Amino acid sequence: MNPQPREINGSLSESNGENQQQRQKKKPSTQLPQPGTAQGSCAFDNAMMTLVPIVDAAHVVHGPSGCAASIWGNYTSLSSGSMLYKIRFTTDIDESDIIFGGAKKLYKGILELQRRYKPSAIFVYSTCITALIGDDIEGICKDVTEKIGIPIIPVHCPGFIGSEKGGSRVAGEALLEHVIGTARPDVTTPLDINLIGEYNIAGAIWNFLPLLEKLGIRVLSKITGDAVYKEVCYAHHAKLNVVLSSKALINVAKKMEKVYGIPYIEESIYGVEQINQCLRNIAANLGDTDLVERTEKLIASEAIALEEKLAPYRKRLQGKRILISIKSFKSWLIIFASQKLGMEVIAICTKNNTEEELITIKSLLGKDSILNSETPQKILQLINNYQADILITDGRYLEAALIAKIPFLDINIERNHAYTGYTGILELARELYTTFYNPVWEQVRQPAPWEIENSLEEI
Structure with a gap:
C-alpha cells in the first residue's frame, strides 16, 4: 500500500x-503547500x-x-x-x-x-x-x-x-x-568511506576522488553521483559517511548512524580552506595516524601547486569588482575562489539562500554587501553605483550586463564546469579571466558607426 x-x-x-528555538523562527519546510501555490x-x-x-x-x-x-x-x-x-x-x-x-x-x-x-x-x-x-x-x-x-x-x-x-x-x-543493506562488498578496508549528497553535476565529484586516492582512502559508495546500483546496496559497510555540501540527504547519514553505527561528518569540497578541512576531518575520523600525516603533506603540496597555477590569473584579475546574483547555485561558493584571486565582491543577492548560507556570506563579506531585492533595474543600478567590472549571474539579468556594457559569467545548475576541489578553483579562475578579457567587450564599448557619423556631421 x-x-x-x-x-x-x-x-x-x-x-x-x-x-527548537531555531525551528520556531523559520517557516517549516514540511508544511504542505496549498493548491495553486x-x-x-x-x-x-x-x-x-x-x-x-x-x-x-x-x-x-x-x-x-x-x-x-x-x-x-x-x-x-x-x-x-x-x-x-x-x-x-x-x-x-x-x-x-x-x-x-x-x-x-x-x-x-x-x-x-x-x-x-x-x-x-x-x-x-x-x-x-x-x-x-x-x-x-x-x-x-x-x-x-x-x-x-x-x-x-x-x-x-x-x-x-x-x-x-x-x-x-x-x-x-x-x-x-x-537498497542500502541488501548486499555485501567483495572486500572491505579500514579506510572505506561513503560520499553522500553530491550528484556529480558537471563531474564535480571527479575533482575530489583523486585526492582521496592519493591518500589511500577508498570510496565504497557514492550516494548518488556517478554511482552504480550495487555499490549503494553495500554502503552500510563503510567506516565513515561524508555528507558533501548538501543537507538534502542528511536523513540517510543519520539513519545509517542509528542502524549501522556509521558516524558521519558534514563537509564542503568548494573552496581551498573547506577542502583542506574536509580532508583533515576524514583522516581524523578514520583514526589512522599515518593517514593524518599523509593528509598534511598532500595539503601542503597541493597548496604550492595551486598558488603557482593561480599566479598568472591573479596578476590580471586582482582588484576587479564582482557583483553576484545566482539563484540556482550557492553564491558563497564563488566568493571563496574570487577572494583567492584578490578580486573584490562588492555585493551579492541572496534571495534563495538558507540561513546557514547567509551566516557564511556575512562572515565573508559583511552585512552591508548582502541584498534581498532582485530586479533587472536594481541590478543595473548596483552595477552603476558600485562600478562593477563583471556580473556573475544565472541568466536572469544578462540584459542588465549588456546595457551596462560589462562582462558577465553565466553560472547555474545546468553548468558544464565543476568548481570542486583544488582544480575547481583553477577552473573558475580560467573562466573569470576568459570572460573579463574577451575581446568582444572592447568592441561593445566602442561607439556605433552611426554615432560616429552623427558626431562628424555636427562638427
Whole structure:
C-alpha cells in the first residue's frame, strides 16, 4: 500500500540538528503547500534528481509524459560508465488510465523495459495523478521483482507532498528501505568511506576522488553521483559517511548512524580552506595516524601547486569588482575562489539562500554587501553605483550586463564546469579571466558607426 500522508510528512520532517528555538523562527519546510501555490521544482523533480545519478538503473515515471519531460536534460550529472540513466521512461498516463487505473500499464511497461534494456534495478516514481487515483506501485514493484528477479524500487514522490528538499528526503528514505543493506562488498578496508549528497553535476565529484586516492582512502559508495546500483546496496559497510555540501540527504547519514553505527561528518569540497578541512576531518575520523600525516603533506603540496597555477590569473584579475546574483547555485561558493584571486565582491543577492548560507556570506563579506531585492533595474543600478567590472549571474539579468556594457559569467545548475576541489578553483579562475578579457567587450564599448557619423556631421 502507498504510505499515508502522516508517514510521508514524518520522513520530510527529519531535523538537521537545529534546536527548537531555531525551528520556531523559520517557516517549516514540511508544511504542505496549498493548491495553486507551488513554485519552482516540486518534490517529484528533486526525488528524480537525487536518484537518477545511479547510472546503471532505469528510472520510470508513473504519470503523464509531461512529468518525465519536466527535468529532461536540465541537470548535467555525469557518468563514467553506463548511460542508461540518460533515458527517461514513462507510463504516459492518459484519461482512460485515470478512470480505470494505470497499474496494468505500469506492470507491462516494467516487463518490457527489463527485456529490452537489462538494467541493474528499476526505480518507479509516483506522480500527483497516480497518487491521487491510488495506483498501488508498492504492490506492483513487489510482484514484478518476484517475477523477473531484479530490484524494482517504489519512490512515493508526488509533487504535492512538500518542497524540493522534501523530494530528496523521500528519495533517501527509498534507498534506506529498499537498497542500502541488501548486499555485501567483495572486500572491505579500514579506510572505506561513503560520499553522500553530491550528484556529480558537471563531474564535480571527479575533482575530489583523486585526492582521496592519493591518500589511500577508498570510496565504497557514492550516494548518488556517478554511482552504480550495487555499490549503494553495500554502503552500510563503510567506516565513515561524508555528507558533501548538501543537507538534502542528511536523513540517510543519520539513519545509517542509528542502524549501522556509521558516524558521519558534514563537509564542503568548494573552496581551498573547506577542502583542506574536509580532508583533515576524514583522516581524523578514520583514526589512522599515518593517514593524518599523509593528509598534511598532500595539503601542503597541493597548496604550492595551486598558488603557482593561480599566479598568472591573479596578476590580471586582482582588484576587479564582482557583483553576484545566482539563484540556482550557492553564491558563497564563488566568493571563496574570487577572494583567492584578490578580486573584490562588492555585493551579492541572496534571495534563495538558507540561513546557514547567509551566516557564511556575512562572515565573508559583511552585512552591508548582502541584498534581498532582485530586479533587472536594481541590478543595473548596483552595477552603476558600485562600478562593477563583471556580473556573475544565472541568466536572469544578462540584459542588465549588456546595457551596462560589462562582462558577465553565466553560472547555474545546468553548468558544464565543476568548481570542486583544488582544480575547481583553477577552473573558475580560467573562466573569470576568459570572460573579463574577451575581446568582444572592447568592441561593445566602442561607439556605433552611426554615432560616429552623427558626431562628424555636427562638427
